[in-house]
Amino acid sequence: MDPNKLPQKILVKIIHNKKSGVWIAELPELDLYTEADSERELDFCINDLIFSYFDTPDTVRNLIRYSPQSVRSKDSETHKSEVFLKFFSPDARYLYS
Numbered sequence: 001m002d003p004n005k006l007p008q009k010i011l012v013k014i015i016h017n018k019k020s021g022v023w024i025a026e027l028p029e030l031d032l033y034t035e036a037d038s039e040r041e042l043d044f045c046i047n048d049l050i051f052s053y054f055d056t057p058d059t060v061r062n063l064i065r066y067s068p069q070s071v072r073s074k075d076s077e078t079h080k081s082e083v084f085l086k087f088f089s090p091d092a093r094y095l096y097s
Contacts (some may be wrong), residue, residue, distance in 0.1 A: 011028060
């Protein structure tokens with residue numbers, strides 16, 4: 001798989017249910033959802049969901065990571081929207097050059 005076929009940006013809406021402690025991420029453009037027990041774990045779950053959806057092989061998964069760019073909007077104390085950007089490992093150029 002060509003890593004350039006993965007989207008550069010993905011909108012992610014995050015909801016924290018304070019009562020249950022669950023963190024939920026919605027990727028509305030892809031109609032996907034994932035959840036985690038902590039905000040830190042949610043980052044891993046979002047990346048895993050993106051790579052699974054796009055059927056990304058492990059060799060590419062190890063070189064690319066999606067990371068939050070910034071908080072775009074904060075609807076309330078428990079809801080926020082972020083844009084996740086694609087980052088390449090410095091070693092990725094050796095595989096695809």
